[in-house]
Amino acid sequence: MQTTSPLDNSGPAAGETPGGRQAKLLFGALVVAVVIVGLIPHETNSGGELVPVAKRKSMPELAMRELNGGPWTLSEHRGKVVLVNFWASWCEPCRDETPGLVKLAAEYRNRGLDVTGVAMDDRKEPVQQFVQSYRVAYPVLLPDARSAYVSAMSALPTTFLVDKQGRMAKVYVGEVSQRAVRTDVERLLAEL
Numbered sequence: 001m002q003t004t005s006p007l008d009n010s011g012p013a014a015g016e017t018p019g020g021r022q023a024k025l026l027f028g029a030l031v032v033a034v035v036i037v038g039l040i041p042h043e044t045n046s047g048g049e050l051v052p053v054a055k056r057k058s059m060p061e062l063a064m065r066e067l068n069g070g071p072w073t074l075s076e077h078r079g080k081v082v083l084v085n086f087w088a089s090w091c092e093p094c095r096d097e098t099p100g101l102v103k104l105a106a107e108y109r110n111r112g113l114d115v116t117g118v119a120m121d122d123r124k125e126p127v128q129q130f131v132q133s134y135r136v137a138y139p140v141l142l143p144d145a146r147s148a149y150v151s152a153m154s155a156l157p158t159t160f161l162v163d164k165q166g167r168m169a170k171v172y173v174g175e176v177s178q179r180a181v182r183t184d185v186e187r188l189l190a191e192l
Contacts, residue, residue, distance in 0.1 A: 105138045124142065
């Protein structure tokens with residue numbers, strides 16, 4: 001994949017060796033991964049409630065390249081509820097849940113929900129075929145292999161539901177039903 005990591009946006013600093021820069025990048029990715037794992041409530045899509053507003057933690061910045069090459073950042077979506085779905089073209093539960101997410105994205109697009117997918121495939125071609133086959137109209141992101149989000153994923157699909165202030169409201173691990181997400185999205189959209 002030809003993507004850039006949000007941690008890798010400049011050349012080495014003066015006097016810095018390439019190995020030293022790589023070590024700093026790996027350390028930074030590890031720190032972000034630990035933060036992400038710490039944000040994930042110990043709930044799954046099996047009936048868990050939204051994280052109470054007072055206990056929600058800010059989501060670390062998510063900055064990746066879209067399948068079409070453009071940049072995408074989570075912070076640009078403040079003021080909206082954001083659903084971030086990590087999936088792969090070879091993942092059967094991902095295939096099963098995608099039609100429901102496509103419908104949800106279309107239904108709530110003008111009501112304050114932004115949906116994005118993060119393709120965890122190693123190659124771009126299967127992602128393009130998947131997007132075309134399932135008529136995915138929302139942005140699909142391609143993470144850099146060194147992304148902390150890539151190393152933090154222990155199961156696919158995994159879906160983050162982020163509130164209007166950019167805080168983690170819920171994490172679904174495994175296939176999620178359109179109905180379950182719809183209920184949670186309605187609650188988040190109603191929040192001030």
